[in-house]
Amino acid sequence: MTPSPRAPEPTSGLPPPASGLSPSGAPALDVDPFSTEFFEDPHRIHEALREAGPVVWLSRWSVHAVARYAEVHAVLNDPATFCSGRGVGLSDFARETPWRPKSLILEADPPEHGRTRAVLARVxxxxxxxxxxxxxxxxAEALTEDLLARRSFDAVSDLAEAFPLSVFPDAVGLQREGREHLLPYAGLAFNAFGPPNELRRRALETAAPHVDWVMAQCQRQNLAPGGFGAAIHEAADRGEITHDEAPLLVRSLLTAGLDTTVNGIGAAIYCLARFPEAFARLRGKPALARAAFEEAVRFESPVQTFFRTTTRDVEIGGVTIPDGAKVLMFLGAANRDPRRWQDPARYDPERQTVGHVGFGSGIHMCVGQLLARLEGEVMLGALAARVGAIAITGPVVRRYNNTLRGLERLPVTLTPA
Structure with a gap:
């Protein structure tokens, strides 16, 4: 089998440890996972976090963190000890008011979480x-033909964003006017999970028009019959959720069903353009489209981090984390942990990616994952059938977000098959 492409190894040294240990005895690192340095090259910092220990103390934000696969997976799968109801960002909802009504899915704990999630799982x-x-x-095939006719374009705005925006809003039943608010709203929601840095402040300062439009679209009278949104309101008619909860559940869908898809497709195109041997393997075996998308989600991890809050004193790796403490999970670091993955810095469309945490894990696993996988699969399948090569033809610009990893611009040129 042809060796799979490998990403360039980091050349700079690892971040120095902070002086001393945390109050819990965890090794301390003076790194900021919400900085430009991290956004540009998280892998170097991920390595430092994993090698420092199973639990580390981030002195910059005074939180414990886990970056190894085993610990991240364990936290994700123990909602009784690591709750989501106090917020999945740095903000603790037991101590401060959420910037918008809490998500009935992402920021909820059992048993209420199970009741509302069951509705979305059916939808x-x-x-x-x-x-x-x-x-x-x-x-997907129509978009591919259009892009081939153009040959050169921005693979972020013209592909990774354009395709989900061409199918997802109609599936939800959204009105056509105002759809330009969808992506800014998703970016806002995920920036808000971060600390009070400039990204979060700017996002909240400009939030009002996006939030207003999204909440208006979540109302029953604005949703077309037969779509996801209408189905959620019909669940309220059956008494599965309340009529007040229905719009909030539609709002959760608008976030869960779009951001992971856009960044996942963008990650896949970026991988296939950088590693032409991988794209050649996909072209030779189009059935790999789903696996190629899945591996891109592992390799790039569009959702980089999430927080949990402890509900009791808990010991991890010899470190006791106290009750009521925020714990930051590095999903991207777990997805490249050599303790779990063989040669993790290699993009391999034929890798067995079962168990990756790119969509989370456990009861809070991304509710939009099936939609993201479907869109990613058909889009990569269309490209594999019609495109001979994807070449990056200009500067690649990263998009900064406190939680999401993605690109702002990815100029490419397609060669027909």
Whole structure:
């Protein structure tokens, strides 16, 4: 088998440790996972975090963190000890008021979480995905033909964003006017999970028009019959959720169903353009489209971090984290942990990626994952069938966000097959 492409290894040294230990005895690191340095090259910092220990103390923000796969997976799968109801960002909802009404999915704990998630799980079930596949496939093929005619374009705005925006809002049943608010709202929501830095402050200062539009679209009278949104309101008619909860559940769908898809497709295109041997393997075996998307999600981890809050004193790796403490999980670091993955810095479309935490894990696993996977699969399948090569033809610009990892610009040129 042809060796799979490998990402360049970091050349700079690891961040120095902070002086001393945390109050819990965890090794301390003076790194900022919400800095430009981290956004540009998280892998160097991830390595330092993993090698420092199973639990580290981030002195910059006074929080414990886990970056190894085993510990990240364990935290994600123990919602009784590591709760989400106090916020999945740095803000602690037991001590401060959320910037918007709490998510009924992301920021909820059992048993309430199970009640509302069951509704979304049915709305976005595998059976529903089957009914959408042909429509999404046709849209992906049409976009690919258009991009081939243009040859050169921005793979972020013209592909990674354009394709989900061409199919997802219609599937939800959103009105056409104002859809330009969708991506800014998603960016805002994920920036808000970070600390009170400039990204978060700027996002909240400009939030009002995006929040107002999104909340208006979540109301029943603004949603087209037959879409995801209408199905959620119908669940309220059956008494599965309340009528007040229905708009908030639609709002959760608008975030869960778009951001991971856009950044996941962008990550896949970026990988296939950088590693032409991987794209050649995909072209030779189009059935790898789903696996190529999945591996891109592991390799780039569009969602980099999430927080949990401890509900009791808990010991991890010999470190006792006290009750009520924020714990930061580095999903991206876990997805490249050599303790879990063989040669993790290699993009391999044929890798067995089962168990990666790019969509989370446990009861809070991304509710939009099936939608993201469907869109990623049909889009990569369309490209594999019609495109001979993808070449990066200009400066690649990263988009900064406190939680998401993605690109602002990715200029490429396509060569027809």
């Amino acid at each position: 976005l079930s595998p059976g529903v995905m089957k009914t959408l596949r042909e429509r999404f496939r046709v849209a």
